[in-house]
Amino acid sequence: MSGRDFDDIADINKFFDGEAAPARPVTAIPERAGKPDGLDTEFSPFIEECPACRGTGKFRSWSGRIVGDCFKCKGQKNRTFKTSPEARAKARANNVQRRAAWKAQNGQQDVAIDCTKIEAAFAKRRSVAAEKGAVGVKGLVLHFPNFTFSPDRRDPNVIWVNSKSHTNDRGLPAAFGKIVDGKLHTFRLATPEIIDEIKAFAADPAGNARLTGQKKEFGICCCCGATLTDPNSIEAGIGPICAGKWGF
């Protein structure tokens, strides 16, 4: 077997995002990766020349010097896909359309708010969780009176800002916006007041988390959602363990 397998179209789309070069089929189905007895009729892989290294299997520096194996095909020169190049091209085109339609439908706007400090707080929290062997995004939520911040379950580059008082058509919390690459993108539901609240947190996550927890009508630790009961924590507006986990 050459290259790596892709489990689904989403993987493939991720790989091809922003890549102009189309996959060039080297061979249609020259090999069957089935069992030697030939009973495996389910899996007919499409083996193609790796587009990243153009089938050389080598990774070249900007000067053209070979500096190692191609990181896309791991030096295998070919890549194996479960679907045809045509099917994948079609799926990519559909995805582009779907994304554009989704943006239009949800009124996506790009807001000039620097969210890199929020991303840094989540990165810190993730590294603390990873040190303890935790995987996934369970518990990685920040609680505010009107919304929560929670990382996307699949895409580590996305943090959602979800409303506490709106749901979408699937009954899940509807998003005010999302943070990607340090920038905030808002949706139709986000009012100027909500955007201001996100902005205040983005400017100073640690200070704002404490300030929010100190508000009597909230009285909740932003980091875990627990009601603050310890006098010291009430005064600090945050629990001491949570503060450490988030770098607040």
Ligand SMILES: [Zn+2]
């Ligand atoms: Zn390659």
Ligand SMILES: [Zn+2]
């Ligand atoms: Zn807490």
